[in-house]
Amino acid sequence: MNERSINPVPRLLRIMGELGENLKLARLRRKLTTDQVCERAGISRTTLWQIEKGAPNVTMGAYAQVLFVLGLEKDITKLGADDELGRRLQDANLETGKRGPKKK
Numbered sequence: 001m002n003e004r005s006i007n008p009v010p011r012l013l014r015i016m017g018e019l020g021e022n023l024k025l026a027r028l029r030r031k032l033t034t035d036q037v038c039e040r041a042g043i044s045r046t047t048l049w050q051i052e053k054g055a056p057n058v059t060m061g062a063y064a065q066v067l068f069v070l071g072l073e074k075d076i077t078k079l080g081a082d083d084e085l086g087r088r089l090q091d092a093n094l095e096t097g098k099r100g101p102k103k104k
Helices: 010-029 034-041 045-053 060-069 073-078 084-091
Strands: none
Touching (some): 010 045
16 A cells, blocks of 8 residues: 655644644633543544644544634634735736646
C-alpha cells in the first residue's frame, strides 16, 4: 500500500500548534474534561491530545468534531471566506480552468 507522510513547513507547524493551544484553552474555559470531549466527539484520548498539540497527521474530521463539541463549528466556515489572493486573481480576469492540471 502506498502511504504518504505529511511534512509540513515550520510556519504551518507553528500555526497548527496555535490552533491546538486555542482548542485546549476553549475546552478549559468550558470546564470540560478530556474524557467528556473525547466521548462527545467520538475520539480517543490520544487523538484529543494530538489535536491539542496541533498534530498535522490528525484528520480534519477529528478537528471538526472537537470544534463542534466546543460550540465553535461555525468558525470552520470562516477559513476561506477572506480569499484576498483569489479575489485579486479574479479581478485581474485571469483565465482559470475548471480543473487542475493533469498529473503526468
